[in-house]
Amino acid sequence: MAAASLLSSCAGSDATRPASGHRGPVRAPSPQGRQAAEHARLVAAAERWGLKRVPLTPPPPPAEKPEITARAGFEVSHQEDWDLPPVFTTIPTKRKIVFLTIDDGSEKDPRFLKMMQDLKIPYTAFLSDYLVKDDYGYFRRMQSYGHTLDNHTLHHPYLPGLSYEDQKHEICGMQDIMKKQFGKRPTVFRPPYGNYNQDTLRAAKACGIKYAPIWNEEVYVDHWEYREDDQKMRRGDIVLTHFRGRSDWDGTMIDDMRRFLNKITREGYAVARLEDYL
């Protein structure tokens, strides 16, 4: 329910509101009326959070999921014949959407949860246990709002420097923690720093991982970094930012999200949910 409501178009979102409080028979508002009311709510939320424009609503999830393969140059040997999880930076789509992914987990700002709820922005969190274990409850709340939690290892090591067995421990160990704390083993894993070798993908597969997305842009509180030489965003790009606050950089998660949302909205992109395309 939470996941569905998060992504529902303007017209559908009234269904998530409690029906209590009505006195006597109330005629259901027309779809247009609901849409207008939801749009007004979003306009107010955007203003409240200091955005320059109202974030765009993403299209509904695709009826048919795109085929995801390793990005050219990002494959390892035996990528295809051993059916190893693909590493990719962009989802193949013609839609004007990007995917927001947020890593690590040190900053646990309750206002960030509220902001993304108010604005209905979906995102995927890649968690590293050593940073989240002091407050699993924060991430459980995030999950209850419909966001997906994925694997980012136990201790955030440089994986290619470890043996196959040690890499497997980092990935499978985090799968166990996630099952215990959040109820399921993810099928999506991101190697720390985006660094991996063939052992990483073999270990990830052995731990139940099917996809290893990295990113095509990284957002910081004060600048963007692009992977592509032309320094441009593309349809379907996976965007990375981090759970960081004033102790890590010169601003809050709210400032970071404001920068992200203002830019993508200005360029005509909506934020879609990564798992809808995997």
Ligand SMILES: [Zn+2]
């Ligand atoms: Zn990380």
